[in-house]
Amino acid sequence: MRLEKRNVLGRRNAGIRRFRKNLPLLLIALPAIIYLFVFNYIPLYGLVLPFKNYQYSKGFFGSEWVGLENFKILLNNKQVLIATRNTFFYNLTFIIVGTCVAVVLALMLYEMTSRFVKVYQTMLLLPHFISWVIVAYVALVFLDMDAGLFNGVRKLFGAEPILWYNSPKYWPPLIVIFNVWKSMGFSAIMYYASLMGVDQELFEAAKIDGAGKLKQMWHIAIPSIKPLIITLTILNIGKIFYGDFGLFYNLPQNSPLLYSATDVIDTYVYRTLTVLGDMGISSAVGFYQSVLGFILVLLTNWVVNRIDSDNALF
Amino acid sequence: MKVKTKNVVSSTEKMLHIVFHIVLSALAVCCLYPFLVILGSSFQSQQEILTSGYSAIPKEFTTEAYKLIFLSPKSIIDAYNVTIFTTLISTVCGLFLVSTCGYVMSRNDFAYKRILSMYVFFTMLFNGGLVPTYILMTRGFGLKDSLLALIIPGICSAWNILLMKGFFKSIPSSLIESAKLDGAGEFQIFTRIVVPISKPAFATVGLMLTLDFWNEWFNSLLYINDPSKVKLQYLLITMLRNVEFLNSPEAQQYGVLTGMETMPTMSVRMAMSVLAAGPILLVFPFFQKYFVKGLTLGAVKG
Numbered sequence: 001m002r003l004e005k006r007n008v009l010g011r012r013n014a015g016i017r018r019f020r021k022n023l024p025l026l027l028i029a030l031p032a033i034i035y036l037f038v039f040n041y042i043p044l045y046g047l048v049l050p051f052k053n054y055q056y057s058k059g060f061f062g063s064e065w066v067g068l069e070n071f072k073i074l075l076n077n078k079q080v081l082i083a084t085r086n087t088f089f090y091n092l093t094f095i096i097v098g099t100c101v102a103v104v105l106a107l108m109l110y111e112m113t114s115r116f117v118k119v120y121q122t123m124l125l126l127p128h129f130i131s132w133v134i135v136a137y138v139a140l141v142f143l144d145m146d147a148g149l150f151n152g153v154r155k156l157f158g159a160e161p162i163l164w165y166n167s168p169k170y171w172p173p174l175i176v177i178f179n180v181w182k183s184m185g186f187s188a189i190m191y192y193a194s195l196m197g198v199d200q201e202l203f204e205a206a207k208i209d210g211a212g213k214l215k216q217m218w219h220i221a222i223p224s225i226k227p228l229i230i231t232l233t234i235l236n237i238g239k240i241f242y243g244d245f246g247l248f249y250n251l252p253q254n255s256p257l258l259y260s261a262t263d264v265i266d267t268y269v270y271r272t273l274t275v276l277g278d279m280g281i282s283s284a285v286g287f288y289q290s291v292l293g294f295i296l297v298l299l300t301n302w303v304v305n306r307i308d309s310d311n312a313l314f
Numbered sequence: 315m316k317v318k319t320k321n322v323v324s325s326t327e328k329m330l331h332i333v334f335h336i337v338l339s340a341l342a343v344c345c346l347y348p349f350l351v352i353l354g355s356s357f358q359s360q361q362e363i364l365t366s367g368y369s370a371i372p373k374e375f376t377t378e379a380y381k382l383i384f385l386s387p388k389s390i391i392d393a394y395n396v397t398i399f400t401t402l403i404s405t406v407c408g409l410f411l412v413s414t415c416g417y418v419m420s421r422n423d424f425a426y427k428r429i430l431s432m433y434v435f436f437t438m439l440f441n442g443g444l445v446p447t448y449i450l451m452t453r454g455f456g457l458k459d460s461l462l463a464l465i466i467p468g469i470c471s472a473w474n475i476l477l478m479k480g481f482f483k484s485i486p487s488s489l490i491e492s493a494k495l496d497g498a499g500e501f502q503i504f505t506r507i508v509v510p511i512s513k514p515a516f517a518t519v520g521l522m523l524t525l526d527f528w529n530e531w532f533n534s535l536l537y538i539n540d541p542s543k544v545k546l547q548y549l550l551i552t553m554l555r556n557v558e559f560l561n562s563p564e565a566q567q568y569g570v571l572t573g574m575e576t577m578p579t580m581s582v583r584m585a586m587s588v589l590a591a592g593p594i595l596l597v598f599p600f601f602q603k604y605f606v607k608g609l610t611l612g613a614v615k616g
Contacts (some may be wrong), residue, residue, distance in 0.1 A: 002322075004601065018425050019581065022423070022424060022426060022591075024428065024499060024500035024501060025418045025421060025424050026418070027501075028414045028417065028418050028500060028501065028504060029414055029415045029417075029418035029419070029430060031410070031411055031414060032411040032412070032414055032415030032470055032475065033415070033430075033433070034435075035469075035470045036433070036437055036470065036472075037435065038435040039447075039450075039466070039467070039470075040441060041437075041440075042446075042454075043441065043442030043443070043446040043447045043450055044440070044441070044442045044446075045442065045446060046402035046443050046445055046446025046449075047442060049445060049446060056449075057367060057389070057452070059453070060449070072482045075443050083438055102568060103343070105338070108334040108338055109338070109339060111330075111331060111334055112334070112338070115337075116335075119342070120338050120339070120342050121602065121606065122599050122602060123342035123343075123345050123346050124341065124342055124345050125345075125598075125599075125602055125605070126345050126346060126349060126595065127345055129525060129591075129595055129598045130529065130545045130591045130594065130595070131529035131530075131531060131590075131591075131596050133529075133531055133545075133551055133587075133590070134550075134552050134587050134590060134591045137352060137583060137584065137587040138348040138349075138352065139429060140583070141348055141351050141368050141584075142348075144368070144580075146367075147363045147364060147367040147368050147467055147580060148367065148368070149351070149368060151367075152367040161561055181344065181345070184341070185345065189605070189606055190412070193606060212324070212326070212327065214330070216366070235438070238438070238439055245532060246531075246532065249362045250551070266444070269444055269445070270444065273445060273448070279445055279449075282444070282445050283443065283445040283446070285443075286442070286443025286445055286446075286465075287442060287443070289443060290441060290442070290443060291339075291438055293439070293440075294439055294440050297439050
């Protein structure tokens, strides 16, 4: 009995001692811990919001519970379905095309001398430095009905100008192209940086064994950046139900005619919130966005863990 | 550093090299050319754009668009002020939060390292979404129309914390141990030893934050109604609408435009984007070495 008690006390003392010893470091991290708590953890109460009929005037606790009412409305809403479909497939395409382009670019950059790398880098990074607002103007330069470059070329060949901002069918490829255009430089440099860390001797050895450039890339370069590719892909899969608001709000100029091709969950939530002022629906959409994303990350990580546990995120 | 051994290069490899150059330079041109067109057409006249389209090289050079924007410069100067002010403060505060947290997470002898890592990492996977954040900011903190609403959101992201942690990991622990033996406290170690030797890390993350906050506009859209408090990128969105309105039949009918010809809306648009993106595009290429260096330090692996 007494011995046990002493043990418990001893353990508690050890705990306190450990706390004291780590207190200074804990204090250093405290501002960030508080920030994350306030701006990332407190908004999690929003996961309860869709089960309530939230009214701004009544506040969170004053609003009454409505159970699954908001979700029922959601399931019967065609726009939500379209927005979800768009979000998912755009992001999936971004992940696949974006990663492939970036890896290929990185492999090419790796073969260049450092002087050329610098030049290419500077130019490829330019789109990364501007906001989607400006990218929308870049798009306008190409797609403007009267003065755009695309229609200018069509005019040269005597073809009818296309009303780009009225025709949803052109937008899926356009959105993918502009997204890749904006992001390829930065991701390529990320992979390039990772390639720079690869031991040179591996390449030398392969060369002596008679492997050509392409073989070296396939058997040495790509495997060595595989961990980074996997990490970034898992993180991106977690965000697969989050549309890039900046892209989808600005690039199609928020044109209602294009919603069928360009509306994503985030622009839909924004519209229901600002135009209709409907907190129930928009928070219900937010809820299923969060939950689906979370499940997907766990799932992907589980799969990666099964195949190659070294590269799993956790 | 890469060492290129001089070997007999086969002709296929030479071809490959040339193909790489062609592809890379084609893509590089794709990245640069649109900006040249925007710059060029901001100096075109409305008539020229309408007849021969946007062009990187204006046939007749006119600064009409810029003159029109600076006819009433108050809104654009306000927007510049707000953007510069909030970007500076956000970056400084963000650097402080991100570096302190990242540093503590990088310390292997920190007993609660695992819990803290989970705590930070979780925010990457899960969030409450737009609605609760909006309610918290406006109702909880009453930040509608406050500059704080432009400063606070997004200054401390898990991604940047992990990036910083990666940097700090490369500091040899013996350095910290010996400082401890000399009787330095944790806080002193951080400010006197860790911060000075991590300048490249601070430069990298600081530049990334600056870029993000300069280009940020969503918070102006959400929280700001007062037109004198919006950021530059958001002003660009609203100005576009106003310019279009001035040229619309309704506006002309009500005599908004009496005595003036049609406004050079197309070149004004381009001039506005030159003014909004110009500073960043002029400054950042000089700093890109920090961008690349930051990523090279193997930081992204978290």
